[in-house]
Amino acid sequence: MPAAEMGFFIVLDGIDGCGKTVHSKILCEALRKLRYDVAYTTEPSESMIGSFIEQKLLREAKVAPEVEALLFAADRFEHLKFDVLPMLNANKIVVSDRYVYSSIAYQGAQGLRLDWLRQVNYFAIKPNLALYLDVPPEVGLARKRGRSVLENLQLETKVRQVYIGLVHSGEMIKVDSNRSLNMVKEEILTLALQALEKANFPKQNIEDPR
Numbered sequence: 320m321p322a323a324e325m326g327f328f329i330v331l332d333g334i335d336g337c338g339k340t341v342h343s344k345i346l347c348e349a350l351r352k353l354r355y356d357v358a359y360t361t362e363p364s365e366s367m368i369g370s371f372i373e374q375k376l377l378r379e380a381k382v383a384p385e386v387e388a389l390l391f392a393a394d395r396f397e398h399l400k401f402d403v404l405p406m407l408n409a410n411k412i413v414v415s416d417r418y419v420y421s422s423i424a425y426q427g428a429q430g431l432r433l434d435w436l437r438q439v440n441y442f443a444i445k446p447n448l449a450l451y452l453d454v455p456p457e458v459g460l461a462r463k464r465g466r467s468v469l470e471n472l473q474l475e476t477k478v479r480q481v482y483i484g485l486v487h488s489g490e491m492i493k494v495d496s497n498r499s500l501n502m503v504k505e506e507i508l509t510l511a512l513q514a515l516e517k518a519n520f521p522k523q524n525i526e527d528p529r
Contacts (some may be wrong), residue, residue: 326407327520328444329416329511333452333482334475336459338496342452343416347506350412355515356523358406361416364398384429391422392439399444404493409522410523412515419443420451420485437521448514450507451482452496471517 329346333338343359350357363369363377372390376382396417406413419440427433456475486493492510496503 326410327412327515327518328403328407328446328448329412329414329514330446331414331452331507332417332420332424332447332449332454332491333496334424334454334478335424335461337452337454338500339452340460341500342496342504342507343414346507347414349504349508349514350414350511353512354522355412356410357412357414359414359416360398360402360406362398362418362421363394366394366397366401368394368397374440384426384431387429388422388426388431388436388439391426394417394442396442397421399442404444412520415446418446418449419503420482420491423480423485424478425474427481428474433481447513447518449491450493450510451486451493452503453479453493454484455495458497471477507514 331343331346333339336408340361343361347359363372368390372394376387376390403413403415422440423433423436426436432482456472456479459475460472482491483493485491494506494510
């Protein structure tokens with residue numbers, strides 16, 4: 320994946336019920352209090368394709384994993400082009416709730432070749448920081464309570480294995496999300512601040528939200 324040239328791109332990803340949505344929003348709030356200009360976004364996006372995925376693909380009948388992969392990639396392309404890249408080019412910090420790693424994990428767990436999934440998502444820029452929030456599949460499913468056709472124990476177990484592989488390859492950093500909310504949010508904020516400091520990313524002149 321090519322790297323972003325401006326701004327700072329942070330991704331939180333993981334199996335369903337790992338807490339990524341909650342912690343993405345908490346991270347945005349914490350960074351704003353530190354005077355950073357932060358934007359929250361999510362996949363599927365709010366585009367026409369993203370809305371179709373959210374309302375139809377994930378809620379109704381299960382389709383072939385190839386179809387899932389191509390639809391998610393199409394939504395991701397528009398999401399990057401019209402939302403993420405403009406915000407990064409404005410030198411913002413963008414925190415994304417899910418990204419290309421979800422496609423690699425979920426469709427990869429259904430038997431699709433990881434190299435093909437990467438080719439389909441060739442346009443996906445590399446985040447400055449990619450965090451994998453890890454929970455046992457049983458815990459994640461208990462939190463979600465069957466909101467998606469992709470939620471079942473056998474699949475989520477395989478998905479978790481793919482994510483762990485991404486951690487071992489150095490693409491993602493693992494965060495134990497099976498702990499108290501405060502412990503998880505503190506570790507995520509620490510990792511984000513360390514990455515921002517390493518990149519010498521400046522604080523922006525925004526109003527103190529407190």
